[in-house]
Amino acid sequence: xxxxxxxxxxxxxxxPLPPSVHPASVRVELLISEVLRxxxxxxxxxxxxxxxxxxxxSHDYGPGGGTAADLRRLIVSEEAFPRTLAWLGEGLAHLRGxxxxxxxxxxxxxxxxxxxxxxxxxxxxxxxxxxxxxxxIVLLLLLVSFVLGKAx
Numbered sequence: 001x002x003x004x005x006x007x008x009x010x011x012x013x014x015x016p017l018p019p020s021v022h023p024a025s026v027r028v029e030l031l032i033s034e035v036l037r038x039x040x041x042x043x044x045x046x047x048x049x050x051x052x053x054x055x056x057x058s059h060d061y062g063p064g065g066g067t068a069a070d071l072r073r074l075i076v077s078e079e080a081f082p083r084t085l086a087w088l089g090e091g092l093a094h095l096r097g098x099x100x101x102x103x104x105x106x107x108x109x110x111x112x113x114x115x116x117x118x119x120x121x122x123x124x125x126x127x128x129x130x131x132x133x134x135x136x137i138v139l140l141l142l143l144v145s146f147v148l149g150k151a152x
Contacts, residue, residue: 024122024125024126025122025126028118028119028121028122028125029122031118032115032118032119032122035111035114035115035118036111036112036115039107039108039110039111039114040108040111042104042107043104043105043107043108043111044104045104046100046101046103046104046107047100047101047104047105047108049097049100050097050098050099050100050101050102050103050104051097051101052097053095053096053097053100054097054098054101055097056097057097087099088102088103112142113139113142113143116135116138116139116142117139119131119135120132120135120136120139123135
């Protein structure tokens with residue numbers, strides 16, 4: 001039985017990028033998508049782990065059960081959630097669920113800020129001064145909103 005000679009043909013080459021697309025911008029966009037994807041997934045994992053730890057180690061709401069008031073105290077307690085970085089660090093060192101939840105929320109908030117910072121770097125590499133300025137203003141507005149939110 002004879003086999004037909006098949007020529008190996010390579011796939012068609014990708015079309016070259018149009019002159020308006022800078023190769024660095026493609027890499028920056030891929031980096032941004034990875035940062036956003038991983039930031040959300042890691043944040044979600046931290047939130048889930050913190051929630052599980054809250055319920056697993058709560059004396060009021062453990063395997064023996066608890067009342068609605070016990071659950072409310074677990075969630076609403078003034079001392080439940082860290083309010084300073086030192087408190088957060090101590091809570092993380094002791095694997096407190098509330099501290100892990102706060103870390104997950106901080107990561108979720110920081111992810112888009114990192115995206116803006118990476119965008120500024122990409123625009124600097126492309127030497128696009130207009131977009132460096134616009135994106136820097138966006139970053140400044142984000143940071144001001146965090147400061148005003150903390151003050152208010």
